[in-house]
Amino acid sequence: MNHFAAAFAAIGLSAFAATAQDIELPRQLSWTAYGTGSAGYNQSVAIGAALQDAAGVNLRVLPGKNDISRTEPLRQGRVQFSATGVGGSFMAQEGVFDFGAENWGPQPIRVLMANNGGAINLAVGVAGDLGIETYADLKGKRVAYIVGAPALNVNTEAYLAYGGLTWDDVERVEFGGFGASWTGLIEGQVDAAFASTNSGKAYEAEAGPRGLFWPPIDPGNAEGIAAMQSIAPFFQINKAKVGATIDGTDGYQGAGYAYPVLTAMDNTEEGLVYNMTKAMVELFPRYDGKAPGIGGWSVDQQNMQWVVPYHAGAIRYYTEAGLWSDEAQAHNDNLIARQEALVAAWEALEAESPDNWEEAWGEARRKALQDGGFQIVF
Secondary structure (H helix, E strand, O other): OHHHHHHHHHHOHHHHOOOHHHOOOOOEEEEEEOOOOOHHHHHHHHHHHHHHHHHOOEEEEEEOOOHHHHHHHHHHOOOOEEEEOOHHHHHHHHOOHHHHOOOOOOOOEEEEEEOOOOOOOEEEEEEOOOOOOOHHHHOOOEEEEEOOOHHHHHHHHHHHHHOOOOHHHOEEEEEOOHHHHHHHHHOOOOOEEEEEOOOHHHHHHHHOOOOEEOOOOOOOOHHHHHHHHHHOOOOEEEEEOOOOOOOOOOOEEEEEOOOOEEEEEOOOOHHHHHHHHHHHHHOHHHHOOOOOOHHHHOHHHOOOOOOOOEOHHHHHHHHHOOOOOHHHHHHHHHHHHHHHHHHHHHHHHHHHOOOOHHHHHHHHHHHHHHHHOOOOOO
């Protein structure tokens, strides 16, 4: 990240002045995004407008309500890209949760860019009437657990781990959905729940009778951060400026992760990815400010050593721009090796056809990661 930022500063923004004739994209592009009205969808529409205005490219944005519905068209080749989240990128790569079903498995996902805006955090908020100051203080408290939403629960578990806790240290209160969990916090049925800091429900909680507090993440707490990232390695320490109880303050020191993440499959044509990456970078001034949180797509916000590998076409563009390092390449190669080890384990298990697929895959997956010397997550 430091090398990248330094290189970007040396080149200067003027080097990225958009020239539409240099961007070679088909007249019609399609990608999936979060549902209509979401930040991911709104940003995609704004990017599409810039593509149309600058290069005559029509971007068709297909909304998907969950990770599977966003990833299935990408896997089938019905769309070229997906503006997704950690579910459709990292968890798809890992073959876990919904992607651990027999008809899925680990996917060869590749990244072009990601929105690392930093304006918001994704965090566990607690009721303001409890006197809680740290995540360790959640011991014995009631914490929301969303049935059928493993990605949300992993995020909560990561914050508990930062505080030295597990689900066994708290009272797990189950809810049927995200909104219900925050209604439960407001109405006194639960004490803590996970959300983005700018969620409408978080603002409701702030204005409610119990109030709202976001316990901070200390950047100097290396042990706590390591515990957090051992559960959810996609988290990055971040100081938010936007959100309930945060607006108008100096910010909230917590954590967040990339959203949306622009992805392709590994076999997507290299030239297409190269030009899509080029368009995202060089047309940024045209779509910046056109949707809430869209500034995080800025090239100087990119993390070239994240948890999902970059596509060869994107690497080609970043290399030409002087924004790719030997360290980033080594990291990328290791991530691709991780994906290949998971795919090999999946295919070997398919040949065995075990009766209890979920249990067998969990064991085979962890063994493959251990044997390859990769970090075991999930």
